[in-house]
Amino acid sequence: MKRFNQLVSAVILTLLLAGTTWASDKNIIRLATTTSTANSGLLDYLLPKFEQKCSCKVHVISVGTGKALKLGEDGNVDVVLVHARPAEDTFIAAGHGIDRRDVMYNDFILIGPHNDPAKIRDEKDVVNAMKKIAQSQSKFVSRGDDSGTDKMEKNYWKIANMKPEGKWYFSAGQGMGEVLQMSGEMRAYTLTDRGTYISYRDKIGLPILLQGDERMFNPYGIIAVNPKKYPDANYKGATELINWITSPQGQQLIGSFKVGGEQLFVPSAK
Amino acid sequence: MELLQSTAEALRLLMAGDAELWGIIFVSVKVCFLALVIATPPAVLLGFFLASRIFPGRRVLIVAVQTLLALPTVVIGLILYMLLSRQGPFGSMHLLFTQQAMVIGEAILAFPILAALTLSAVQAVDPRVAETARTLGAKPWRTSLTMLLEVRFAVMAAMVSGFGRVISEIGCAMMVGGNIAGVTRNITTAIALETSKGEFVEGIALGIVLVIIALTINFGLALLQGRGGSR
Amino acid sequence: MSLMLVRGLRKSFGERLLFDVAELALQSGSSYLLTGGNGSGKTTMLRILAGLETAQIGSVSFEGVTIPAGEICTQLSPRVVYLHQHPYLFSSSVAANVAYGLKAAGMAHAKREALVREAMTWAGVNHLAHIAPHKLSGGEKQRVALARARILNPKMLLLDEPTANLDEEARRQVAGLIRQMCDNNHCVVIATHDPELMTLKDAVQLRLENAALR
Numbered sequence: 001m002k003r004f005n006q007l008v009s010a011v012i013l014t015l016l017l018a019g020t021t022w023a024s025d026k027n028i029i030r031l032a033t034t035t036s037t038a039n040s041g042l043l044d045y046l047l048p049k050f051e052q053k054c055s056c057k058v059h060v061i062s063v064g065t066g067k068a069l070k071l072g073e074d075g076n077v078d079v080v081l082v083h084a085r086p087a088e089d090t091f092i093a094a095g096h097g098i099d100r101r102d103v104m105y106n107d108f109i110l111i112g113p114h115n116d117p118a119k120i121r122d123e124k125d126v127v128n129a130m131k132k133i134a135q136s137q138s139k140f141v142s143r144g145d146d147s148g149t150d151k152m153e154k155n156y157w158k159i160a161n162m163k164p165e166g167k168w169y170f171s172a173g174q175g176m177g178e179v180l181q182m183s184g185e186m187r188a189y190t191l192t193d194r195g196t197y198i199s200y201r202d203k204i205g206l207p208i209l210l211q212g213d214e215r216m217f218n219p220y221g222i223i224a225v226n227p228k229k230y231p232d233a234n235y236k237g238a239t240e241l242i243n244w245i246t247s248p249q250g251q252q253l254i255g256s257f258k259v260g261g262e263q264l265f266v267p268s269a270k
Numbered sequence: 271m272e273l274l275q276s277t278a279e280a281l282r283l284l285m286a287g288d289a290e291l292w293g294i295i296f297v298s299v300k301v302c303f304l305a306l307v308i309a310t311p312p313a314v315l316l317g318f319f320l321a322s323r324i325f326p327g328r329r330v331l332i333v334a335v336q337t338l339l340a341l342p343t344v345v346i347g348l349i350l351y352m353l354l355s356r357q358g359p360f361g362s363m364h365l366l367f368t369q370q371a372m373v374i375g376e377a378i379l380a381f382p383i384l385a386a387l388t389l390s391a392v393q394a395v396d397p398r399v400a401e402t403a404r405t406l407g408a409k410p411w412r413t414s415l416t417m418l419l420e421v422r423f424a425v426m427a428a429m430v431s432g433f434g435r436v437i438s439e440i441g442c443a444m445m446v447g448g449n450i451a452g453v454t455r456n457i458t459t460a461i462a463l464e465t466s467k468g469e470f471v472e473g474i475a476l477g478i479v480l481v482i483i484a485l486t487i488n489f490g491l492a493l494l495q496g497r498g499g500s501r
Numbered sequence: 502m503s504l505m506l507v508r509g510l511r512k513s514f515g516e517r518l519l520f521d522v523a524e525l526a527l528q529s530g531s532s533y534l535l536t537g538g539n540g541s542g543k544t545t546m547l548r549i550l551a552g553l554e555t556a557q558i559g560s561v562s563f564e565g566v567t568i569p570a571g572e573i574c575t576q577l578s579p580r581v582v583y584l585h586q587h588p589y590l591f592s593s594s595v596a597a598n599v600a601y602g603l604k605a606a607g608m609a610h611a612k613r614e615a616l617v618r619e620a621m622t623w624a625g626v627n628h629l630a631h632i633a634p635h636k637l638s639g640g641e642k643q644r645v646a647l648a649r650a651r652i653l654n655p656k657m658l659l660l661d662e663p664t665a666n667l668d669e670e671a672r673r674q675v676a677g678l679i680r681q682m683c684d685n686n687h688c689v690v691i692a693t694h695d696p697e698l699m700t701l702k703d704a705v706q707l708r709l710e711n712a713a714l715r
Contacts, residue, residue, distance in 0.1 A: 011307055030367065039467055061367060061448040075356035076366050177466045203468045230356060232364075398589035401553050406602035406653065407579030420592055
C-alpha cells in the first residue's frame with residue numbers, strides 16, 4: 001500500500017509540474033510561413049530581436065505556401081508570411097486576411113548541371129529556358145507542393161503553353177531544401193529562390209544557369225488573419241509583428257542578414 | 271568518410287551540452303512520459319475488462335483496439351489535426367501546435383498497445399490466481415487487483431513498449447505539433463528538419479540519442495520480461 | 502445440524518455423467534477422506550463444494566442457512582477454503598501470501614503481523630520469509646498454503662491431494678500439519694491416495710466410484 005501511495009504522489013507531482021510549465025502562457029503569436037523562408041535562417045535572426053521588444057513569443061510553423069495560407073484560412077495561426085501574390089490576393093479577397101504589407105523580396109533562379117544539356121546558359125528569357133529543358137527532356141525536379149516556388153514554376157509552364165510530364169519531370173512534393181538536395185543528387189535542373197540556394201550552394205554543387213528575368217522577381221507579403229472571422233486570433237500580436245517587420249528597424253535588419261557573406265533578402269516595405 | 275566524421279561531430283555536440291539539442295530531447299521525453307501517464311490507467315483497465323469479463327460488444331471492442339494498433343501514425347495525426355483545428359469541433363480549446371496536442375496524440379497512439387498487451391497478459395493469467403483470491407475471501411475488486419498485480423511485469427513491459435512506440439514516431443508529432451522550435455520540436459521532427467536542410471550532423475546526433483533511448487527501453491523490456499517469465 | 506448439507510448434487514461433462522449424489526452431509530469436527538480412481542471427480546467435487554465450479558444442485562445449506570447455488574463462493578469464503586493440488590503463491594512474498602486473507606478481511610497491519618508470524622512458525626516456514634515464492638519447493642509451497650488457510654480459521658477446509666508429487670520428507674511434514682488441523686472444531690475434507698493420510702484417526706471414508714458416493 002505504501003508503494004502504491006508513493007506512486008500516486010509521484011504521478012500527481014509530475015502532472016503538477018507539467019501543468020506549471022504550460023501555465024506560463026506569454027503572449028504567443030503564431031506565424032505560418034514557407035519552408036524556404038524558415039530554412040534561410042532569416043527568422044532565427046530576426047524574431048529574437050522582435051521578441052525582446054514585445055515580450056512575446058513567436059511560434060513559427062513552416063510549411064509550403066499553400067498550407068501556410070490554409071492555416072491562416074482555418075484560423076490556426078494569427079499571421080502569414082508568404083511569397084505568392086496571386087494567392088495572397090485571393091486570400092484577402094475571400095476575407096481570410098487583412099492588413100497586407102510588402103516586406104521584402106528575393107529572386108528565383110534556374111540552376112542545373114554544369115554540363116547544361118538543355119543549353120540554357122545563354123538564355124535571358126526564363127520561359128524559353130523552361131521550353132528548352134522540356135524539349136530536351138533534361139531532368140527537372142519540381143516542388144510539386146503548391147508553394148510559392150511551385151506556383152511560379154507552374155506559371156512559366158502556362159505561359160509556355162506546355163504541360164510538363166514524362167520521365168524527365170519529377171514532382172517531389174517536398175520543401176525547397178529537399179528539392180535542392182534531390183536535384184544535386186540527380187544532377188537535375190530546378191527552379192529555386194536565391195536565398196535557399198545560397199544556403200545550400202556548397203552542399204549540392206549545381207551552378208546558377210539563368211537569373212535576372214523580371215518574371216523571376218519574388219516578393220514577400222505579410223498578412224494578418226482576419227479578426228472578424230476569428231475573433232480569438234491574436235490580431236494585436238499579428239499587428240505588432242507586421243508593424244515591426246515593416247518598420248525602419250525591421251527592414252534594416254532584413255537587409256543586414258547575410259549567409260556566407262551574401263545578402264539574401266532586399267527590404268521592400270513601403 | 272563523411273558518415274564517421276559527422277558521427278564524431280555529433281557526439282561532440284551532445285557532450286558539449288548544446289542547449290538546443292538537449293531542449294529537443296527534453297521535449298520528446300517529457301511529451302512521451304506524460305502521454306504514458308495519461309494513457310496507462312484507462313488502457314490497463316480496458317485491457318483487464320476485455321480479458322476478464324464477457325459483455326455484449328466485447329468482440330467488436332477487441333477488434334477496434336487491434337485495428338488502432340495498426341493505424342499509421344500520420345493518419346491518427348491527421349484525424350487529431352482536424353479535430354483540434356479552429357475549424358474543428360475542439361478548435362476553441364486552442365490546442366493545435368502545442369505540446370498538449372502532442373501529448374494527446376501520443377496518448378492515443380500508446381493506448382491501443384497498452385490495452386492489447388494488458389489484454390493478453392490478463393488472458394494468460396493462471397486461473398488459480400482468481401480462485402485462490404476468492405476462496406480466501408477476497409471481494410471481486412480485490413481479486414481483480416490481485417490478478418493485475420500478478421501480471422504487473424507484463425503490464426510494465428506494455429508501458430515500456432508504448433513509450434518506445436511514441437518516442438520514435440513522427441507522423442502524429444509533426445501534424446499536431448507543427449515542429450515549432452523550442453516548443454513542439456522533438457527528436458523525430460528535428461531529425462526530419464535537419465536532414466531536410468542537409469544538416470546531417472545534427473540529424474545524426476539526435477539519431478544517436480534515439481538509438482540509445484531505444485536500446486535502454488529494450489534492455490528494460492528484456493529485464494522485465496525475464497522477471498515476469500521466471501515462474 | 503450438519504455444517505454443510507448438499508442435496509441433489511449432479512455433475513456432467515457434456516454427455517458424460519461424472520457423479521450423482523442424493524445427499525452429502527458434512528459435520529463440524531469430522532475429517533473426511535475422499536477417495537476414488539483418477540478422473541472419478543474428486544477434484545471437481547471439492548471445487549463444487551468451494552463454489553469454484555458449477556453443477557446441478559438441488560439445495561445447499563451451511564450452518565442451517567440455505568445458500569443459492571451460484572453464490573457458494575461469495576457467501577461462504579473464507580469460512581470454506583479450498584487448496585489447489587498445486588497451490589498458487591502470489592508473487593509478492595511468503596509473508597504477504599500468508600497475510601492475504603486477513604488483509605482481504607480488512608484487518609490492520611499491526612494485528613496481522615503477529616498472526617502471520619504465528620502461522621508461519623506453525624507451518625515451519627519462517628526461514629523462507631525472504632525467499633521469492635516461486636522458488637519454493639512443492640512441499641514448502643503446500644506448507645505456506647496451509648498457513649495461509651489456517652490463519653483464517655476456516656470452518657471447513659477442502660484439500661485437493663495435498664501430498665501428491667511430494668517427496669517422503671515433505672509428505673510427512675505436510676501430513677503432520679494437516680493432522681493438527683483435524684480437530685473438534687473444524688471440518689476437513691481431503692481428496693487423497695496417500696496411505697500416510699489414510700491412517701487419519703476417526704476419518705470418514707467417502708469413496709467416489711461409478712458416479713456415486715459411498
